[in-house]
Amino acid sequence: MKSLEDLKILRDQAKKTMEMRYLSGGIRIQIGMATCGIAAGARPVLNRFLEEVATHKLNNIVITQVGCMGECAFEPIVEIVENDGTKTVYAKVSERMVSEIVEEHLIAGHRLERYTLGSIKR
């Protein structure tokens, strides 16, 4: 049976190993969490992003839950806002696509055109 005592141990470990790897500036990942997003599977996608970002120690990335972006048929929608204001909107994001987006877009810096709202809508 897990108790919060174990959380204290984890906290102490985390404090010791808190290492930061900053890429240039901050990146914001916005995930649509309205009824349409949730029904389409946004919650597991958000949680995959959290796991991937934490695994790669990308500490300059903020993941936020936002409302409906008006493209309900293309949910789950993930918007990536770079520090220079560049926006990329990925549509119909599945859990499978998350690690690819993290590795290709966030780490390597290549936008995955085939997953963007623009190319999916076409």
Added chain:
Amino acid sequence: MDDLSLYLLDIVQNAFKANADALTILINENQQNNSLSMIIKDNGEGMSTEESEAALSPFYTTRTTRKVGLGLPFLKMAANLSSGDLSIVSEKGVGTTVTVWFTKNHINTPPLGNIAETIYTIMIHPKLKDLKYIHTIDDQSFTLDYGTIINILDGVPLTDLQVMTYLKSYINDNVDYLRRQL
């Protein structure tokens, strides 16, 4: 929506939209009464009587991106399908309480789903300042208090990989444990 945990997450998003920062979530499962209920209480802006009645209509919404608002009507429909119902009690400036109940063993009652992932997703919402989640199964209950956890973490973020994994299994284990007690 596949399960109750997703409905819960959806209703909570309404609370954040209404600028709530403190939430109480109660889930009550009772074998004897054959009932399952969920209460979501927030300290948001609240609604007038007219607004809270209108909120149950799929054609009412405050958003501007589209003309329908399906969250509450979906949940009410799901409850009605299992001879349960949904009620909203709200007061301007005080907050809103949504109560929904189901017949526990009814074939149309959705499964609970991944409640740990929903609670964790709520915990990391940037607007949240306080959350109490109390899950009761018959006479046993499990309480998660956001404040206690934040105090223990002492600055370590909730999104730390170890902390994230731990909290989800902490919630799952404790809810499972309630079920095993039966």
